[in-house]
Amino acid sequence: MTQSLNNQPWYILGAGAMGCLLASQLARQQQPVKLIVKRASTPSQAIHYQQTDLHFSCKVPVVDHCALHHHINKLIVTTKAYDALPAVQSIAHLLTADAQVILLQNGLGSQQVIANTLPNQQIAVGSVTHGCFLTKPFQVVHAGLGQITIGELSPQLNNAKPRCQFQQFAQLPLNIHWTTTPLTTLWEKVAINGAINGLTALYQCKNGELWQHQGLRQQVIALCLETEAILKQLQIPLSDQLVTLVKRVILQTADNYSSTLQDVKAGKATELSYINGYIIDKAHIMGIDLPHHQWLVRTLKEKGYS
Structure with missing residues (x-):
């Protein structure tokens, strides 16, 4: 240089x-x-x-x-x-x-x-x-x-x-x-955040609470399964099973508030359209419905979190 x-x-x-x-x-x-x-x-x-x-x-x-x-x-x-x-x-x-x-x-x-x-x-x-x-x-x-x-x-x-x-x-x-392979790395983070951030904003909770409560844990798993199906179609490999990756992040950041929840608390716009919204857009192109992702984004928008 x-x-x-x-x-x-x-x-x-x-x-x-x-x-x-x-x-x-x-x-x-x-x-x-x-x-x-x-x-x-x-x-x-x-x-x-x-x-x-x-x-x-x-x-x-x-x-x-x-x-x-x-x-x-x-x-x-x-x-x-x-x-x-x-x-x-x-x-x-x-x-x-x-x-x-x-x-x-x-x-x-x-x-x-x-x-x-x-x-x-x-x-x-x-x-x-x-x-x-x-x-x-x-x-x-x-x-x-x-x-x-x-x-x-x-x-x-x-x-x-x-x-x-x-x-x-x-x-x-x-x-x-x-x-x-930077896009693979970005996709993995999107997949993880897509199962965490929106839910923490919806339920106003710390990351760790998503795994502590059975009902929330089941929602996390449902989002993971939908995202994995899209990644399989796109032939984008993950470093591990998505549920395993998400659980690991949740437990490692149990006392943290997600960036999305911080944005909501501060009255700022969120980046969910570039996370869950991006996953939904890719699925739409492939003709695949993602009911859990779609419900989450719709519910957040109804609450004014976009």
Whole structure:
């Protein structure tokens, strides 16, 4: 990697929990990074990072997206799935022809749409299992250690090893892995979240309660069986039986509130249309009904959770 590429800053689009987590880690590794925000009142912002036995603060430059005029060749998008496309479109004219873009959205669907709008750039997509949240703006709590799995979206670009900027990202101390089958990884996370997130939002419960109560456990299993049938038709392999994967996640995160429930409690839109909604859309194309998924999405919409 040339020195000039080393010195190019990472631009992070989205100053939520994941954006602040990545910005703090990049800054701590002394990699140049800038946060793109909707309204920048100061040229830099202190980000406070908190983990069980590690606390630190770092100053990160912030840039108002309306005032942004520098060319970008390293971009990480950490917005919500429904915000990702308009956010990228607002700065697409600044991306260099060989820009490398990392998309870290929940669910599926937004990544492919963005890739279609950026046919010349190198697009990597990632699945994140780290748990983090903001206590205040720019104050991030790293509540659960997980991993990030990324890979290039376009098959013709899908190398066994990451390119230089992607490799630079992979060096962060966040248990980052490179894969040549990123969509399979994303599908597995969608399948798991599709059996957990919507139900926790509907019943306003912690993840662990889904397995503690027999009625809720049966609903989880029913969603898993429907999703597995779709994945079998699509020939998408999972690392284990879906019920086993979901049970493992539920038990490991028993005291956690899902991101969907957190969105509902905060009065925000959810990403369910990119999770259960995406599964239902794929099933519809194949002429398959998913009564449990359809009931869940319909019931949530009736409650105003969309």
